[in-house]
Amino acid sequence: MPNSVITIPIADIILDEGIYPRQKIDHKRVSLFAENIRDNFPFDPIEVEPHPEKPGKYRILDGAHRWCAYKATGVMTLQVIIKHLDGTDPLLYAAGKAIGPRQLTEEETKNTARRAFQNNPALTSSQIGSAIGRSRQAVDSYIADLRAVVQMVLDLKIFRLKCLGIPQERIAARLGIPQQTISDHLPRMPGLANPVNSDLHRGFTVSQVAEKHGWTESMVWSLALEGKNDLQRFKALNWGLRTWDYWEWTDCDKRFGDEWPGRIPGQLIAHILYYFSEQKDLIFDPMAGGGVTADVCLAFNRRCWSTDMIDQPDKRPEIEPHFCEITQGAQKNEPFLHGKEKPGLIIFDPPYFDKKAKDYDQKSISMLSKKDYLAFYEGFFRHIKKHIKKTTKIAFINADWRNFQSTPANDEDPQEAILILDYPAIFHKTGWQATHTIQAPMSSERFHPGVVAAMQKKKILGVTTRFVIILKQAY
Ligand SMILES: C[S@@+](CC[C@H](N)C(=O)[O-])C[C@H]1O[C@@H](n2cnc3c(N)ncnc32)[C@H](O)[C@@H]1O
Structure with missing residues (x-):
């Protein structure tokens, strides 16, 4: 659907923190904008998208400060561009829009990268990097710990499904990953069991070991009873x-x-x-x-x-x-x-x-x-x-x-x-x-x-x- 410019009630526009890349609203900037609005200074329309969970409402992709300023001046309606992102991550889109006029701080950039990855672990560092104006390596360093956790959770799922005898192509389809990724992960499987086995040998109970390593209890039993x-x-x-x-x-x-x-x-x-x-x-x-x-x-x-x-x-x-x-x-x-x-x-x-x-x-x-x-x-x-x-x-x-x-x-x-x-x-x-x-x-x-x-x-x-x-x- 093409993007369209229309006028909508300001009350239908929502600032959704989940897709807002900045840490907070800069109130000095809002006051400055409000003064400009009263002096009839023309601003570009703000960008919004239809709210995915609130029918009839729109959430801001770009222009949170302008929106606050318009609200402060008491206007009831606002010209907006309605965007249809067609699969583009809205947080990253919003971050990309924020690069130009007033750079995100380093902290905000890092947080945006981390939040985008947490929302969608399938995003690559390059995709995140190009949206927030950072190199792939910089994004790698921002999200290294999160990626390790995602990797571990994925490894454990593959291990479990493999132990249950589910064929590789079905594991790939179920986890939404290429079959090659499963083949790459499989050699790591025996290594995953080592710390669990060593804790079992040290006398910890199955439920203690399961909790410590984030395994399901039944998976630990399968090792303990081998x-x-x-x-x-x-x-x-x-x-x-x-x-x-x-x-x-x-x-x-x-x-x-x-x-x-x-x-x-x-x-x-x-x-x-x-x-x-x-x-x-x-x-x-x-x-x-x-x-x-x-x-x-x-x-x-x-x-x-x-x-x-x-x-x-x-x-x-x-x-x-x-x-x-x-x-x-x-x-x-x-x-x-x-x-x-x-x-x-x-x-x-x-x-x-x-x-x-x-x-x-x-x-x-x-x-x-x-x-x-x-x-x-x-x-x-x-x-x-x-x-x-x-x-x-x-x-x-x-x-x-x-x-x-x-x-x-x-x-x-x-x-x-x-x-x-x-x-x-x-x-x-x-x-x-x-x-x-x-x-x-x-x-x-x-x-x-x-x-x-x-x-x-x-x-x-x-x-x-x-x-x-x-x-x-x-x-
Ligand atoms: C009695 S429960 C199974 C309980 C299971 N043995 C357990 O101990 O947790 C029956 C299951 O059949 C599923 N079910 C009912 N109709 C179904 C259908 N037409 N196709 C697939 N699953 C169905 C329900 O969702 C439910 O989980």
């Missing part, structure tokens, strides 16, 4: 191994996965991995939520691909954004299963029907009608089967959904419910066969004693029973 077999890993994590098909824990282990609606315990994932996979196997979690599967896979030396409709690029770069969509009984393109490498085990923990529906995104499958929810599974199981290897299994985690919260047990309407017993027909139709039905109950401790007492009085029968159903392909 070379150990699964049983030793259970022991080191202080998780008793369940021998029977009843896996109960009172709480989720906070060390694995984030707070998330429908979060499952890391211990549950560890048991699925122990019984149904081997070290180094590739696991796939298509609805990964708070990342518990990836975290536990790191601690148990499994590779793991994860996807979810919710994207958290900074916190959970390993969870690649993907929306599972079923149209006319078939799932739309599932990009992660088309490659040569196939997962050996799929851990599938979907949101239960209608359960916590308001906690999830509007497009989550928990918002579907009963008919569409069941149709989703049919499409999902059928589609998955087409794109995996013969031996791939699914660990399907689900529970009865009954609208128990407001209804006495005797009055519940089965038409409103989806029971675990409804799923075997879908497995059968789509070529899957259940081999194990493991009980992994949800904790009832999440219910307040007052709520429990009210339920008892009204003869409401709650649900805590949750199942892990292991599926193999029937043909």
Whole structure:
């Protein structure tokens, strides 16, 4: 869009400190300008851009002192040039405009370079330098410490994604960097582990080491447990191994996965991995939520691909954004299963029907009608089967959904419910066969004693029973 000169109310113009390169307004200069305005001295129009977060408002790119002076003289409207920067960094543009009339101080120039880099670490020193009138080397020295931090964060992300077995081209696409950058970083990876390993050998705990080095706890566990077999890993994590098909824990282990609606315990994932996979196997979690599967896979030396409709690029770069969509009984393109490498085990923990529906995104499958929810599974199981290897299994985690919260047990309407017993027909139709039905109950401790007492009085029968159903392909 071309830049245009128009007259707008002065009240619609904002001085946004985030893109203002100077430390402060020079009030002497403002008074001088105000006098000039009263003497009808002509000034160039100030430059503004549409405010990205405040519709109808404009923020100043050039002319903050003139704007203050006009305000002081009481004018109500102002001629402005509306700029459309089309991707140019607004702070650097504003700094470039400030070079001419009254140079930025050395301090302001340095701060501008640092703020521009913090806003957008993809900017090169030359780009910043040419906007603020400094050499590339000068900018390098202004931002050396910030760049080192960005580099370290990027190195750790690459290391994590690599440990999880995500292919290099997907890591590059996910982190928005060229594949060559990943190849350049990879030789540095073993070196990254040295200070962490040495602190572990000195006897610091995993959480102390994670905090000190800015690593995630699961990454530190993956190093701390290197070379150990699964049983030793259970022991080191202080998780008793369940021998029977009843896996109960009172709480989720906070060390694995984030707070998330429908979060499952890391211990549950560890048991699925122990019984149904081997070290180094590739696991796939298509609805990964708070990342518990990836975290536990790191601690148990499994590779793991994860996807979810919710994207958290900074916190959970390993969870690649993907929306599972079923149209006319078939799932739309599932990009992660088309490659040569196939997962050996799929851990599938979907949101239960209608359960916590308001906690999830509007497009989550928990918002579907009963008919569409069941149709989703049919499409999902059928589609998955087409794109995996013969031996791939699914660990399907689900529970009865009954609208128990407001209804006495005797009055519940089965038409409103989806029971675990409804799923075997879908497995059968789509070529899957259940081999194990493991009980992994949800904790009832999440219910307040007052709520429990009210339920008892009204003869409401709650649900805590949750199942892990292991599926193999029937043909
Ligand atoms: C029960 S949660 C998974 C929780 C996870 N296992 C954990 O412990 O953190 C289900 C996830 O499915 C995701 N989801 C729901 N519908 C989806 C869809 N159609 N495509 C992709 N993800 C979906 C939700 O965003 C949610 O994170």
